[in-house]
Amino acid sequence: MTSQSPVIEELLDGSYEYGFSTDLDTDIAPPGLNEDVVRLISAKKGEPEWLLEWRLKAFAAWQAMDEPDWAKLDIEPIDYQSISYWAAPKPKPTLDSMDDVDPEIREMFDKLGIPLHEQKMLSNVAIDAVVDSVSVTTTFKATLAEAGVIFCSFSEAVREHPDLVREHLGSVVPFRDNYFAALNSAVFSDGSFCYIPTGVRCPMELSTYFRINSQNTGQFERTLIVAEDDSYVSYLEGCTAPMRDENQLHAAVVELVAKDRATIKYSTVQNWYPGDDNGVGGIYNFVTKRGRAHTDAKISWTQVETGSAITWKYPSVILQGDRSVGEFYSVALSNKRQQADTGTKMVHIGADTSSTVISKGISAGHGRNTYRGLVKMLRSADNARNYTQCDSLLIGKECAANTIPYIEVKNPTGQVEHEASTSTVGEDQLYYCRQRGMTEEDAMAMIVNGFCREVFGELPMEFAVEAQRLLSVSLEGSVG
Amino acid sequence: MLHVENLTVSIGDKRILRGLDLDVRPGEVHAIMGPNGSGKSTFAHALAGREGYDVGGTATLDGADLLEMEPEERAAAGVFMGFQYPVEIPGVNNMYFLRTALNSVRQARGEDEVSAREFLEVAKRAMQLVDMNPDFLQRSVNAGFSGGEKKRNEILQMAVMEPRLAVLDETDSGLDIDALKVVASGVHALRGPERSMVVITHYQRLLEYITPDFVHVLVDGRIVESGDSSLALHLDDHGYAQFLAVAPGDEQRSLAATRS
Numbered sequence: 001m002t003s004q005s006p007v008i009e010e011l012l013d014g015s016y017e018y019g020f021s022t023d024l025d026t027d028i029a030p031p032g033l034n035e036d037v038v039r040l041i042s043a044k045k046g047e048p049e050w051l052l053e054w055r056l057k058a059f060a061a062w063q064a065m066d067e068p069d070w071a072k073l074d075i076e077p078i079d080y081q082s083i084s085y086w087a088a089p090k091p092k093p094t095l096d097s098m099d100d101v102d103p104e105i106r107e108m109f110d111k112l113g114i115p116l117h118e119q120k121m122l123s124n125v126a127i128d129a130v131v132d133s134v135s136v137t138t139t140f141k142a143t144l145a146e147a148g149v150i151f152c153s154f155s156e157a158v159r160e161h162p163d164l165v166r167e168h169l170g171s172v173v174p175f176r177d178n179y180f181a182a183l184n185s186a187v188f189s190d191g192s193f194c195y196i197p198t199g200v201r202c203p204m205e206l207s208t209y210f211r212i213n214s215q216n217t218g219q220f221e222r223t224l225i226v227a228e229d230d231s232y233v234s235y236l237e238g239c240t241a242p243m244r245d246e247n248q249l250h251a252a253v254v255e256l257v258a259k260d261r262a263t264i265k266y267s268t269v270q271n272w273y274p275g276d277d278n279g280v281g282g283i284y285n286f287v288t289k290r291g292r293a294h295t296d297a298k299i300s301w302t303q304v305e306t307g308s309a310i311t312w313k314y315p316s317v318i319l320q321g322d323r324s325v326g327e328f329y330s331v332a333l334s335n336k337r338q339q340a341d342t343g344t345k346m347v348h349i350g351a352d353t354s355s356t357v358i359s360k361g362i363s364a365g366h367g368r369n370t371y372r373g374l375v376k377m378l379r380s381a382d383n384a385r386n387y388t389q390c391d392s393l394l395i396g397k398e399c400a401a402n403t404i405p406y407i408e409v410k411n412p413t414g415q416v417e418h419e420a421s422t423s424t425v426g427e428d429q430l431y432y433c434r435q436r437g438m439t440e441e442d443a444m445a446m447i448v449n450g451f452c453r454e455v456f457g458e459l460p461m462e463f464a465v466e467a468q469r470l471l472s473v474s475l476e477g478s479v480g
Numbered sequence: 481m482l483h484v485e486n487l488t489v490s491i492g493d494k495r496i497l498r499g500l501d502l503d504v505r506p507g508e509v510h511a512i513m514g515p516n517g518s519g520k521s522t523f524a525h526a527l528a529g530r531e532g533y534d535v536g537g538t539a540t541l542d543g544a545d546l547l548e549m550e551p552e553e554r555a556a557a558g559v560f561m562g563f564q565y566p567v568e569i570p571g572v573n574n575m576y577f578l579r580t581a582l583n584s585v586r587q588a589r590g591e592d593e594v595s596a597r598e599f600l601e602v603a604k605r606a607m608q609l610v611d612m613n614p615d616f617l618q619r620s621v622n623a624g625f626s627g628g629e630k631k632r633n634e635i636l637q638m639a640v641m642e643p644r645l646a647v648l649d650e651t652d653s654g655l656d657i658d659a660l661k662v663v664a665s666g667v668h669a670l671r672g673p674e675r676s677m678v679v680i681t682h683y684q685r686l687l688e689y690i691t692p693d694f695v696h697v698l699v700d701g702r703i704v705e706s707g708d709s710s711l712a713l714h715l716d717d718h719g720y721a722q723f724l725a726v727a728p729g730d731e732q733r734s735l736a737a738t739r740s
């Protein structure tokens with residue numbers, strides 16, 4: 001027997017089922033990044049002057065920055081000049097209805113199990129489909145418009161609702177925030193925009209589905225969600241990519257604004273291509289996600305991260321208003337050679353603010369999983385409370401897990417509670433389940449899903465089922 | 481129905497079972513007693529299919545070769561093992577676990593799955609049998625259960641799975657007097673003409689409730705004595721001393737000497 005039981009090894013030896021690429025006629029810029037490329041992107045999109053200027057400022061800021069120190073990540077240097085910063089599926093100048101969607105794109109999404117035809121879709125989820133950073137279609141627009149909800153591609157929002165975009169763009173994640181946020185601000189090509197007016201409860205789940213298709217392209221989307229006073233929205237994000245030998249760069253920015261008494265629930269199921277068994281290929285996923293919660297507002301991040309060669313993201317909440325609430329529920333899986341460095345930042349500014357962090361890290365194969373979380377309570381944050389729970393699950397003997405909490409409390413009335421645990425999926429557990437008639441795959445899936453239960457409970461129903469399945473697949477061949 | 485012949489088990493270069501013979505006919509209950517470390521649990525696991533054992537000899541259930549099967553195939557064939565140390569599975573709902581287990585064996589046998597509603601009925605009946613609080617169905621599998629509660633849960637599972645052969649490894653250990661009665665009567669109720677049981681125990685007490693058809697004494701990886709339920713009483717009084725440090729082949733003589 002080797003260091004790891006053959007049973008577990010076999011279970012972890014899986015394949016990526018979304019690894020196909022679609023032959024789309026694509027408009028693609030030559031690799032390389034300079035001011036002209038930034039101008040080209042802005043021009044291609046017919047953007048107003050103020051946005052171009054904003055991009056150029058971001059580009060200048062990016063050039064002056066150093067790449068982050070990779071801490072726990074083992075990463076090949078990224079050559080930013082070898083990447084193409086603009087790729088868009090070619091046909092269709094403007095889309096008036098779903099029927100105008102390129103059939104090949106529609107087929108691609110069908111293959112992914114996400115039909116774009118409204119009749120065929122889940123009746124309560126509106127989808128914005130993004131291919132290679134460009135929004136190709138948004139469904140259920142009319143229904144949403146009736147409620148006053150704006151849900152469209154970022155480019156369309158720039159055209160149709162420039163004031164809203166201008167007011168909020170960069171208001172939560174300024175372009176100077178970090179290296180990848182600056183890069184994104186300079187070259188972002190599209191993404192989703194969503195606006196919920198005062199007092200409106202969004203009548204359906206909003207969802208963006210991101211698909212990387214082209215080769216050698218970076219994907220840089222921006223999502224901006226603004227929830228006015230007393231509104232509610234639940235937003236879902238899903239991601240896949242084809243199998244490629246090269247690593248592909250994905251650097252997105254998500255900004256959430258929850259005004260007084262508003263609630264934003266943001267859920268992600270990230271399943272970018274993780275690379276092969278030897279760590280060749282896969283997506284580098286560097287994402288900046290942050291929300292600002294005003295008085296009595298609530299922002300809740302739920303993420304299930306099973307893909308990408310490298311995941312580097314810390315969905316955060318600025319608890320600005322009194323009594324605002326921040327939540328972070330995370331499942332991060334690292335299998336094969338995957339590395340995940342993820343966690344959250346909860347910044348308490350208002351009084352009586354509270355935050356909850358539940359993180360479940362699963363390491364399998366040679367995977368490495370790091371939880372990195374910051375809880376910060378400023379002097380103004382009277383009676384702020386945080387509860388953090390970080391659990392790590394190890395499958396096999398070659399993987400690793402780290403938990404790195406940072407706690408800064410400037411107000412003596414602040415309360416911070418931190419719990420951490422590490423456990424292993426034992427042969428004993430698998431054997432016990434098998435003695436009761438379950439296959440190895442079913443047993444592993446059951447054990448791992450049990451470990452993630454608190455987080456899956458936070459996902460909307462359809463997503464919870466999908467997340468469980470995904471986790472099983474990622475483990476089974478990646479575990480069953 | 482269960483036929484075991486010259487069964488040997490080694491772990492690494494340690495020999496634990498050294499040629500064990502046992503025949504169990506339909507409806508029979510056989511008790512196995514023996515000192516700590518004599519190989520009782522190892523025998524149970526060898527029947528259930530635990531990995532890492534080097535197994536020789538024969539073990540068949542209704543003629544089918546158990547030793548060739550994966551653990552889940554043995555379960556489908558009707559083997560149920562009550563664990564001496566039931567395993568905790570945090571976050572997995574006990575009821576869901578039970579239903580998945582039942583449906584897994586049903587599926588493997590080509591039977592229809594039971595619906596959630598049908599299962600509820602099955603579970604309810606089983607719960608009554610072991611006098612278990614329904615709250616336990618909503619908790620995680622064995623997580624935070626007391627020692628006795630875990631054992632009850634094993635019998636609950638057995639009641640749901642309705643096995644052909646139940647191998648119960650020290651199901652009575654760690655039970656208080658009342659729980660012992662409940663579990664024992666539960667086991668007794670599950671006896672049937674088509675179901676056989678191998679009950680591993682250290683205590684004569686359990687056998688008062690479940691009168692076994694045969695009692696076997698396992699010492700040092702071998703059955704050194706078999707008899708009816710009176711053998712258990714004898715062991716209770718005299719312990720295993722007479723079987724220890726006995727050269728192979730001498731067992732009968734020395735036993736006869738102490739019993740006379």
Ligand SMILES: Nc1ncnc2c1ncn2[C@@H]1O[C@H](COP(=O)(O)OP(=O)(O)OP(=O)(O)O)[C@@H](O)[C@H]1O
Nearest residue numbers: 491494496514515516517518519520521522523564
């Ligand atoms: N994985 C293992 N590796 C090495 N030795 C083992 C292993 N499993 C069991 N043994 C040894 O095999 C012998 C028999 O163990 P077993 O658990 O079958 O005993 P038992 O009769 O059930 O004892 P008890 O009455 O204490 O439950 C013991 O000496 C034990 O230490």
Ligand SMILES: [Mg+2]
Nearest residue numbers: 520521522564
């Ligand atoms: Mg034992």
